[in-house]
Amino acid sequence: xxxxxxxxxxxxxxxxxxxxxxxxxxxxxxxxxxxxxxxxxxxxxxxxxxxxxxxxxxxxxxxxxxxxxxxxxxxxxxxxxxxxxxxxxxxxxxxxxxxxxxxxxxxxxxxxxxxxxxxxxxxxxxxxxxxxxxxxxxxxxxxxxxxxxxxxxxxxxxxxxxxxxxxxxxxxxxxxxxxxxxxxxxxxxxxxxxxxxxxxxxxxxxxxxxxxxxxxxxxxxxxxxxxxxxxxxxxxxxxxxxxxxxxxxxxxxxxxxxxxxxxxxxxxxxxxxxxxxxxxxxxxxxxxxxxxxxxxxxxxxxxxxxxxxxxxxxxxxxxxxxxxxxxx
Numbered sequence: 001x002x003x004x005x006x007x008x009x010x011x012x013x014x015x016x017x018x019x020x021x022x023x024x025x026x027x028x029x030x031x032x033x034x035x036x037x038x039x040x041x042x043x044x045x046x047x048x049x050x051x052x053x054x055x056x057x058x059x060x061x062x063x064x065x066x067x068x069x070x071x072x073x074x075x076x077x078x079x080x081x082x083x084x085x086x087x088x089x090x091x092x093x094x095x096x097x098x099x100x101x102x103x104x105x106x107x108x109x110x111x112x113x114x115x116x117x118x119x120x121x122x123x124x125x126x127x128x129x130x131x132x133x134x135x136x137x138x139x140x141x142x143x144x145x146x147x148x149x150x151x152x153x154x155x156x157x158x159x160x161x162x163x164x165x166x167x168x169x170x171x172x173x174x175x176x177x178x179x180x181x182x183x184x185x186x187x188x189x190x191x192x193x194x195x196x197x198x199x200x201x202x203x204x205x206x207x208x209x210x211x212x213x214x215x216x217x218x219x220x221x222x223x224x225x226x227x228x229x230x231x232x233x234x235x236x237x238x239x240x241x242x243x244x245x246x247x248x249x250x251x252x253x254x255x256x257x258x259x260x261x262x263x264x265x266x267x268x269x270x271x272x273x274x275x276x277x278x279x280x281x282x283x284x285x286x287x288x289x290x291x292x293x294x295x296x297x298x299x300x301x302x303x304x305x306x307x308x309x310x311x312x313x314x315x316x317x318x319x320x321x322x323x324x325x326x327x328x
Contacts, residue, residue: 048178050159050171051325057137057167064326065098065136066090066319067127069155070144072103073272074111082270082306086144089312090319097323098136102127104154124155128162137167140322144269144315145174146210146305149217172322175305175314179223187314188220192227194310197236198301203260206236207250208267209279209287212243221245224267238267241274247287251294261297264288271304 030037030045068087073079083101091099102124103109112119122130131139141159145152152174159171173187180186197206210221221238228236237254239247254262264287266275279287280300291298305311 048184049173049321049325050156051168052159052163052170053168054164054166056164060137060167062138062167062327063136064138064140065100065131066094066140066142066323067124067131068099068101068142068144068319069124069158070101070103070269071151072105072108072112072121073270074108074115075270075272075276076116078271078304078306082304083144086269086306086312086315089316090142093316093320094323098131100127100131104151124158125162128158128165132165138326139166139169140319140326141169141171142315142319142322143172143174144306146267146269147176147213147217147220148174149213149215149220152217153215168326170322170325172318175311175318176220176224186227188223189227189230190314191311192224192231192233194308194314195236196303196308196310197233197265198263200235200261200263203258204235204263205254205257205259205261206263206265207247207287207291208236208238208265209275210238210240210243210267211274212240212246214243218243241278247290251291254296255294259296261299262291263299263301264291265301266304268304269306271302275302275304 068090070083087099087101101121103121104124106123109119109121112121141155143152143155155171159169163169176187176191178184178187180189212218221240225238237250239245239250264279266279268275277286280302282289288298288300
């Protein structure tokens with residue numbers, strides 16, 4: 001390993017801008033010959049699990065909470081089976097801790113209030129403000145993001161915006177972050193291995209519908225496909241609603257390989273609007289109908305990632321890492 005590419009636990013200090021911050025579980029450490037690195041360079045090396053200690057609140061009493069961050073969904077049934085079930089699993093792992101859920105989507109919260117009469121969910125900002133008023137001083141943020149895309153970047157921005165309001169704050173990584181590089185865990189391989197895929201007859205392909213993003217993290221889907229190939233699952237293909245590859249990128253390849261039957265599944269935490277309408281709807285532009293019009297026999301298996309116990313356990317493991325860093 002090159003001496004400028006060591007991954008170690010590290011402590012960063014920068015008086016006004018950073019306070020006392022560190023990254024754990026695989027932080028990038030600059031070469032020791034880099035003297036007095038500027039704050040921006042120090043912040044650039046903060047990858048993996050984020051951690052911040054506020055020197056101004058060093059002597060404040062510890063009062064701890066876990067805030068689970070999710071985009072949310074207006075579909076009540078899938079919300080209970082996925083988001084709420086994951087939060088419950090995190091709560092069961094930390095029975096004596098305060099665990100709350102915050103939805104990053106203001107629109108989702110608004111629709112829940114309009115359609116269900118009330119909402120138990122607030123925005124992350126409202127949640128953190130309330131916890132601060134209630135005297136909580138140490139906060140572990142746990143994203144339910146699948147990849148480190150725009151939702152996770154929101155969470156990172158939230159971390160930096162509010163870290164100085166508390167004695168200590170940590171931010172866990174999304175479901176898939178590490179890829180096994182530099183002796184780090186392989187989140188992507190673990191997640192792909194955990195997929196609950198149906199059995200099928202010859203001539204069938206499984207199409208996993210992911211969200212997709214304009215963010216460069218869209219490349220994670222290619223890594224997922226490579227990990228599936230390593231698992232010898234050449235029958236499983238990932239496509240996206242709003243990124244690359246799209247469904248159309250696969251149709252010609254499926255025909256070339258004589259695929260007759262297709263099973264559609266969501267590669268998303270919840271089975272919300274994308275899964276029920278874009279993927280499995282009866283409109284002409286739904287993925288199911290498009291594939292049927294191309295001559296394929298199509299079936300749908302509506303089991304999102306959040307209904308998978310192994311996937312939920314991965315989120316629990318990431319929450320445990322953030323909690324351990326918070327309370328050490």
